[in-house]
Amino acid sequence: MSHPIDVVVTGLGATTPLGGDVPTTWAAALAGESGARPFDPEWVETFGLPVTFAATIKVTPDEVLTRPEIKRMDPSAQYAIIAAREAWADAGAPEIDGERLGAVVSSGIGGIWTTLEAWDTLREKGSRRVLPMTVPMMMPNSPTAYVSLEFGAKAGAHAVVSACATGAEAIGYGVDMIRSGRADIVIAGGTEATIHPMPIAAFAASRTLSLRNDDPQAASRPYDVDRDGFVIGEGAGVVVLESAAHAAARGARVYGRIAGVGLSADGYHITSPEPSGDGQIRAMKAALAESDVTAADVVHVNAHATSTVVGDLIEARSVRGALGEDSDHVALSATKSMTGHLLGGAGALETIFTVLAVRDRQAPPTINVETPDPELVLDLVRDKPRQLRDGDVAALNNSFGFGGHNVALVVTSV
Structure with missing residues (x-):
């Protein structure tokens, strides 16, 4: 039975291995392009990684964000902010009371780059050299916190974590926020930045990654008889969810409905x-x-x-x-x-x-x-x-x- 409050999608944003925004990413997907490519060869030599490639992000944050933003955010939050800004602009940057605006932008693993770099700093240079921004950068709610700060979302800023289901569950939670009456608009989605030697070694140890090092772009082959594992990727996807009534009242363009x-x-x-x-x-x-x-x-x-x-x-x-x-x-x-x-x-x-x-x-x-x-x-x-x-x-x-x-x-x- 359908819910009495319809929830529609009025904005889309992304930064991915296929492109730095939604139109570029969607066009590349329809064209059947692959985002898989070899990563830093020094990682392979230094750490003996059995996998030599990943679906790395197409447009790096230093091409989009300011230097101060990059210094205070883990890459997972950087990707989230890039995608959220696109989604918000795509929705028409609606004027809304912050108490009617929510944020649910989650990561499955969190600020792993920050965590590991802080540990390296502690071991090599001592505790005094650990950056004071380490905790807000490494915490898994950092992406949604920064999105909340960016747009003044005060109805709630949440970070649901369910591994590879995280991004979809975040959108589902955003739908529930609107249906329950807590918010009229929710910025929702997922982000991840785990292309780092340790996570790659860990996923390889679990035997879930493809080992097709000789042909990265052909490595991810769902449903093929010769499939041998996934290709790890990075990036973020964010949507602007809105009650259908609120969207109609402001004349918003609607992409579809999360029914x-x-x-x-x-x-x-x-x-x-x-x-x-x-x-x-x-x-x-x-x-x-x-x-x-x-x-x-x-x-x-x-x-x-x-x-x-x-x-x-x-x-x-x-x-x-x-x-x-x-x-x-x-x-x-x-x-x-x-x-x-x-x-x-x-x-x-x-x-x-x-x-x-x-x-x-x-x-x-x-x-x-x-x-x-x-x-x-x-x-x-x-x-x-x-x-x-x-x-x-x-x-x-x-x-x-x-x-x-x-x-x-x-x-x-x-």
Whole structure:
């Protein structure tokens, strides 16, 4: 059953491995470009890293932010501010009482660069050389705090953390803030800056990263029989959420509607998804149940699909479990094949992709799938965008995280 307060998207912002803003990123995604590239070779030599590439950010913060801003913010907060500023301007920089404005911009891992650099400073130079801004830079709520300060958001500044589901859950929390009457507008999304030798070594040790060092741009290959892990990425995605009534009153341009939010937990394993996909199915069904659409209305799914051997097929079966026979007419996209996996930023960026897919009636492609897994039970959009039908349509964005977190968002046209 739909909620009496409709929540719409009125602004989009991002900085990603594909581009420094949403239009550039979206154009690159529709063109099937890859953001994967080799990283600093000294890291490989110094630390013996088994992986030599990542989906690094396309436009670095020093091209966008001032030097004082960079010095007082961890890269995770820098990316968030860049994306939030774009989203706010895109929404028309609305005039609003700060007590009716909220912020929910989260990171899955937080200020890891700041934390590790402070530890290096302590060990090598002593405690007096540790920077006084270290704590506000390393704390995981730093991105949402800076967004709140930037725009005067006083209805609440929150940082939900659910690993790779963080960005999507932050948007879901923002929707709830508006539905509960706490805010009229919420700036929501996710950010991550973990392309650093230690996190790369840690993810490699967990055997979740692709080792396709000889061909980085072809490394992320969701649903391909030769997939061998994900490509770690960085960046941020931020949306401006608004009650439909508030948006209409100020004549705002509306991209789409977040019609349903579904949350669940596997209660199964700290890293592995529950094999039957029960938790993922429950999240998708819950999102549909609180929207005013049915499975028959869903024409597109932006899959979590990280390119891991086990996870991809569990999700594919879960989509069919949630949508039943209606999954036969769904265009499935796995955009991490191009962006890499932005961890805490992934769900937010992919929500932006889902909103734009519905608006433009184009499902973005999945690249690098040379031989689809024969167990894939869905219609995968490969290499080129897929035209979606006219009329009222709905799409699902799935985000799942270590710890068994499952988030599904239903996006509808307006």
